[in-house]
Amino acid sequence: MLPPFAAQCATANRFDAMARNKSDDDARPVVYVVDDDRMFCEWLVAVLDTVDVRVVVCETPSEFLATFSNEGVGCIVLDVRLPEMSGLRLHQRLIDDGVAMPVLIITAYGDVSQAVQSIKSGAVDYIQKPATAQALLDRIQTALSLSVERQKASAERSALQRRFATLSPREDEVLALLLEGKTTKQISAALGIGLTTVDFHRNNILKKMRVDNVVELAQAVIQHNQTPPAN
Structure with missing residues (x-):
């Protein structure tokens, strides 16, 4: 007897047909499904065929x-139990490689410890099979x-x-002092340059960074130094 989720699958080997019909340069959001449960993959591809996404199914890590390509909009659906390595281990490898694409962990063997571990590692959600089509669609849409x-x-x-790279060495020095809250007079004394020269460099910095004042400049620096989120 087919499991509940498989009963909703309309066609067999559907993801093979889709893979043949979709070009490699398809610009739609992509959903990577890494699962060796072929029946589940067929069902999930049929479900995702109702929305405008591209599906890439892989049976092994x-x-x-x-x-896998880390370019563009997409998400990764990882089963916990896979050949070669576990889904959790593969997820950790993606984190180590700096992959920012959101990851959903899915398994038929779910338990609390796996859920906690996957979420702590940065997975955006943890789903236990069997799941309804709507539940999976909602989570995948959230991940996308x-x-x-x-x-x-x-x-x-x-x-x-790119904007920071356009600053000259002198502008870098003026920028550092501006961010310390130094006045024009203090910057002039610290760098041994005239007040007019300080104003000239400050205006150049604001123009190059495309901000209107030092407060916006400080916000840009904070954003520049932020670490990208884990997946």
């Missing part, structure tokens, strides 16, 4: 690592929304890095 937020934050950090 090595297949996933060979296929989080991925969008992380992509936006990453792009903003990259833009800030």
